[in-house]
Amino acid sequence: MNNITKTLLGGAALCALATAPAIAGNIPAFHVQALHAGHAVNKTKIYQPGRTHLTYTFSVGTYVPASDLGTAVNLIYTYYKWNSSDNLCTQPKMKIKAPKKTQYAKLGHSTETYSEGCGSPTVFYGDTYDLTNSKGEGNQDSFQSDLIGKFKNGSTKYLGNLYLDVTVSIGR
Numbered sequence: 001m002n003n004i005t006k007t008l009l010g011g012a013a014l015c016a017l018a019t020a021p022a023i024a025g026n027i028p029a030f031h032v033q034a035l036h037a038g039h040a041v042n043k044t045k046i047y048q049p050g051r052t053h054l055t056y057t058f059s060v061g062t063y064v065p066a067s068d069l070g071t072a073v074n075l076i077y078t079y080y081k082w083n084s085s086d087n088l089c090t091q092p093k094m095k096i097k098a099p100k101k102t103q104y105a106k107l108g109h110s111t112e113t114y115s116e117g118c119g120s121p122t123v124f125y126g127d128t129y130d131l132t133n134s135k136g137e138g139n140q141d142s143f144q145s146d147l148i149g150k151f152k153n154g155s156t157k158y159l160g161n162l163y164l165d166v167t168v169s170i171g172r
Helices: 003-017
Strands: 030-036 039-046 053-065 072-074 080-083 093-097 105-114 122-131 140-153 156-171
Touching (some): 072 105, 080 140, 080 156, 093 122, 105 140, 122 140, 122 156
Parallel strands (some): 053 156
Antiparallel strands (some): 030 039, 072 122, 080 122, 093 140, 105 122
């Protein structure tokens, strides 16, 4: 992985950590959690007084080698999940949406499970990338995926959208 890619990934992680508003009231805390290098990482606490539809955008940078031409690979930095309370083991109803293809690839979805600290496996949702155009070598590709979560706290229902602006560097 080259230094530019490492810098982009570090910047994306720092931006994600800085998105938590400083306002906290007596309301439910919604967490966005990421799966990075096999570890669950609590990215932020999201407080939105009086709101039942939550929308956030994270930028994600990742890399695929050109040698992966014709092979669907998991974009490891796109695996996230919603939590419906301070309990990071919650599993609200979720689904992920993304375009079917980009300029250089076909896109798909997959899940990864993580169970450390939880009684049952916790499911993270992410994107797959199948490089189909050899002209992508040395270029960047981009797309937006949307992780949709549905929560309930007491009698109040919430809908969350986590938009991931994904940039894929295609290596030589």
